[in-house]
Amino acid sequence: MKKTLLAVFAAAFLWACSGDPPKDDGKAGVEDRTAGKPGADAAKSVPVTPQKVAPVTVGPTGKPGPSPLRDPKNILSKRSIFYDYDSDVIKDEYRPLLQAHAKYLADNPNARMLVQGNTDERGGREYNLALGQRRAEAAKRVLLLMGAREVQIESVSLGEEKPRCEEKTEGCYGQNRRSDLLHSGEF
Amino acid sequence: MKRFAALFSRLALFLLLGLCTAARAQLSIEITGGGANLFPIAVLHFAGEDQLPASITDIVEADLQRSGRFRLQYSGGVGAPPTEASQVNFTEWRNRSADALVIGTILRLPDGRFEVRFRLLDVLRQTQLLGLGFTLSAAQLRLTGHKIADAIYEKLTGERGVFSTRIAYVVKQNGRFELRIADADGQGSQTALASREPIISPSWSPDGTRLAYVSFENKKAVVYQHSLATGQRQVVANFRGSNSAPAWSPDGRQLAVVLSRDGGSQLFLTNADGSNVRRLAQSQSIDTEPFFSPDGQSIYFTSDRGGSPQIYRMAVSGGEPQRITFEGSYNVSPRVSSDGKTLAYIARNGTRFQLASMDLASRQVQVLTDTQRDESPSFAPNGRMILYATDLGGRGVLAAVSADGRVRHRLTVQAADVREPAWGPYTDK
Numbered sequence: 250m251k252k253t254l255l256a257v258f259a260a261a262f263l264w265a266c267s268g269d270p271p272k273d274d275g276k277a278g279v280e281d282r283t284a285g286k287p288g289a290d291a292a293k294s295v296p297v298t299p300q301k302v303a304p305v306t307v308g309p310t311g312k313p314g315p316s317p318l319r320d321p322k323n324i325l326s327k328r329s330i331f332y333d334y335d336s337d338v339i340k341d342e343y344r345p346l347l348q349a350h351a352k353y354l355a356d357n358p359n360a361r362m363l364v365q366g367n368t369d370e371r372g373g374r375e376y377n378l379a380l381g382q383r384r385a386e387a388a389k390r391v392l393l394l395m396g397a398r399e400v401q402i403e404s405v406s407l408g409e410e411k412p413r414c415e416e417k418t419e420g421c422y423g424q425n426r427r428s429d430l431l432h433s434g435e436f
Numbered sequence: 437m438k439r440f441a442a443l444f445s446r447l448a449l450f451l452l453l454g455l456c457t458a459a460r461a462q463l464s465i466e467i468t469g470g471g472a473n474l475f476p477i478a479v480l481h482f483a484g485e486d487q488l489p490a491s492i493t494d495i496v497e498a499d500l501q502r503s504g505r506f507r508l509q510y511s512g513g514v515g516a517p518p519t520e521a522s523q524v525n526f527t528e529w530r531n532r533s534a535d536a537l538v539i540g541t542i543l544r545l546p547d548g549r550f551e552v553r554f555r556l557l558d559v560l561r562q563t564q565l566l567g568l569g570f571t572l573s574a575a576q577l578r579l580t581g582h583k584i585a586d587a588i589y590e591k592l593t594g595e596r597g598v599f600s601t602r603i604a605y606v607v608k609q610n611g612r613f614e615l616r617i618a619d620a621d622g623q624g625s626q627t628a629l630a631s632r633e634p635i636i637s638p639s640w641s642p643d644g645t646r647l648a649y650v651s652f653e654n655k656k657a658v659v660y661q662h663s664l665a666t667g668q669r670q671v672v673a674n675f676r677g678s679n680s681a682p683a684w685s686p687d688g689r690q691l692a693v694v695l696s697r698d699g700g701s702q703l704f705l706t707n708a709d710g711s712n713v714r715r716l717a718q719s720q721s722i723d724t725e726p727f728f729s730p731d732g733q734s735i736y737f738t739s740d741r742g743g744s745p746q747i748y749r750m751a752v753s754g755g756e757p758q759r760i761t762f763e764g765s766y767n768v769s770p771r772v773s774s775d776g777k778t779l780a781y782i783a784r785n786g787t788r789f790q791l792a793s794m795d796l797a798s799r800q801v802q803v804l805t806d807t808q809r810d811e812s813p814s815f816a817p818n819g820r821m822i823l824y825a826t827d828l829g830g831r832g833v834l835a836a837v838s839a840d841g842r843v844r845h846r847l848t849v850q851a852a853d854v855r856e857p858a859w860g861p862y863t864d865k
Contacts, residue, residue, distance in 0.1 A: 373768040379701035379722040405656040410634035
């Protein structure tokens with residue numbers, strides 16, 4: 250029991266550290282975090298100047314609670330979209346995923362995202378870096394069309410430098426041709 | 437008994453040292469193409485060389501051999517090595533088919549350093565072509581060997597040698613990345629930067645004192661410049677998006693870089709300290725891998741503006757880029773020789789990525805290797821050899837090939853996975 254409490258507290262502490270400090274410091278207790286509905290208050294927490302990384306912001310979900318971003322049942326926990334060889338076309342099957350992330354960003358104006366584009370290992374490193382950049386930017390464009398704002402998303406490329414799978418097989422190459430969506434606190 | 441044990445251990449040590457030397461000396465040199473016109477030369481053991489911690493003439497021989505321009509004649513079985521031209525039995529060396537002969541002496545100086553004097557002799561004319569001396573500490577043995585080889589190479593070929601230049605490359609080992617600097621033969625490496633995140637695209641400043649490169653230590657591509665002597669680092673470009681592909685201007689004052697800050701991967705120029713960033717070209721396509729022509733007037737780069745990645749050239753002052761490569765659907769990583777006449781690049785042929793060269797005047801293309809995954813070519817400062825990365829049994833290795841494709845060898849870098857080589861400039865004029 251003690252251990253569980255400690256774990257919950259530790260998790261809560263980490264969670265609190267992972268984003269900007271919550272505005273409503275006084276009333277936010279550990280117990281609230283489990284009770285709060287994810288994203289429930291998000292629409293209400295409109296910051297004064299969206300451009301600023303202001304100290305008055307609340308956490309990404311507005312009210313403390315388990316992050317929908319890490320809930321395996323929530324589509325927001327899915328973070329990768331995959332591409333065909335030498336292509337930056339976003340396939341239709343990833344639209345719902347991007348839609349969910351775009352909505353999350355729209356609902357949480359202070360939330361930030363890093364889109365990391367990746368390629369398979371074939372070809373030149375710098376050209377692959379540029380291809381990964383193009384993939385990340387394609388994903389970002391779709392997210393912007395779906396309601397996220399420019400200031401929220403940075404698109405970068407890791408090129409072929411951080412392969413998820415290291416074998417020289419078609420299956421592996423397919424795993425490595427992807428963009429990963431990272432939310433605040435994850436990069 | 438004790439003395440026997442001591443003798444035995446000394447013998448064991450000696451054997452071990454011998455093994456190490458043998459391991460270090462292993463070098464796969466392949467000379468292809470008929471009618472190879474190799475200059476026959478013999479390098480004799482220098483008198484007093486045993487005082488040195490390792491053989492200096494081995495280094496000289498290995499350098500000359502690796503250049504692919506000499507045939508090293510057997511130099512053993514001559515008894516006491518001659519130290520003066522007058523002591524040389526020229527008839528014997530002519531019978532051994534050596535056209536040139538290298539002799540020398542090593543002297544131990546009172547301060548613990550050494551003095552090496554050597555002579556390059558013309559066997560047929562029985563005259564001295566060259567005589568030089570160097571003073572060195574034991575730690576400078578390799579560099580001195582390279583300098584001797586450079587002097588011999590220059591005297592006999594009329595071109596500057598590159599044996600005493602340095603190379604940079606990246607090693608990936610146990611999840612760590614190290615940017616290393618080594619002698620041109622891959623030996624004597626020193627780590628300039630160690631990181632848990634990838635390092636790519638090292639580029640030497642024209643004076644050889646600094647490297648620009650891309651490091652992912654901040655979870656994205658950022659361009660740094662790094663002073664090798666002091667280890668001092670400076671961010672050159674860290675804008676929103678990716679920052680990559682640094683290339684020095686020949687005067688060392690500017691860097692061409694690729695930034696995605698305004699969308700897409702595009703070419704920019706910046707001062708070496710990162711100030712005064714301005715756009716070099718504007719396109720809707722990928723423009724990357726800038727490389728200055730030796731006169732600093734043009735920039736070669738890779739672009740997919742025509743539908744597939746190809747190499748283009750544009751004036752630094754602006755204007756319409758001109759397409760350079762036409763064969764095949766994938767040509768990347770342009771590098772130009774120091775005389776501006778030859779372009780080295782990577783061409784895809786089917787599923788293979790191979791090092792190719794183009795004579796820029798005639799536009800004649802030659803594929804220089806028969807490997808599968810060549811990457812990152814760079815010319816030796818004298819333009820004779822091209823260093824590149826390739827794959828051997830799933831492992832990254834460094835290799836070099838002569839610009840005419842005739843001489844090939846692998847560098848013996850003892851590391852798991854080696855990539856991103858860059859051949860440094862001459863460091864003394």
